[in-house]
Amino acid sequence: MLRFKHLFVTIGAIILCIASASAQPRDSKRFAAIESEKIAYITKELSLTPAEAQRFFPIYNQYSKEIWAIRSKKKESTTTPSPRGVNAFNKSDRSEKRDILSYDAKELDVKKEYRKKFAEVVGSARASQFFEVEQNFRELLYKELQRRNR
Template structure:
């Protein structure tokens, strides 16, 4: 009987691991599809030529990685603050403003880098286009949840 219980527990654990792996794969595929849509949207809205896109998107990928890092620290349980800032205010709570300031610094830095590739006007327009894509994504999510 003990051997049967052990076998059953092992079997259940294997099934749970398989299901969680499939869910992660499905989520990563969904995330990749959204990223591809975002890249297509940015390319279309900024009217990027092929050569501009080839130079723009490696910089964009660096920007995206840095922003994800700051945002995950901001929303996560980690108490690590952006470099050069204090993560806690006097009450022991995380200082969200320090993360917002870091996001702004990153945006300013990358606006300059984007401007070298696509010009000042379109570099500034990029952030509005990125926000518009997020809003479209939220609207689509709300529509699907109805």
């Protein structure tokens, strides 16, 4: 019976994500499908009950937005070409914008903050496990992409 509840929550999350992506461009549909798979994977790997999933995923969505924003800024700062003939003040300003470690530190701070929030819902062991599960999903996604490109 509990297994059916997990299946029901997972399928509901997938349908919700797909329905919300129906009016969006093609790339957004792909992203929504991947995000749905990620939600199902996290639900399964962390053994979330329906009640836990209902409380966990709004927090996860906030976490995801914050991490996405940091990573976007990090990528933006590393891909911005540096202008020539800039004075010393601008050089130090540029180096601060391109300081990759500061972005990594911000990301780590966000992860620490959200680990506490996740722990309130699923306990500290599963909250810490979440980051490993998330990394495993990324690796699975990368392997699938490589497989499709062959």
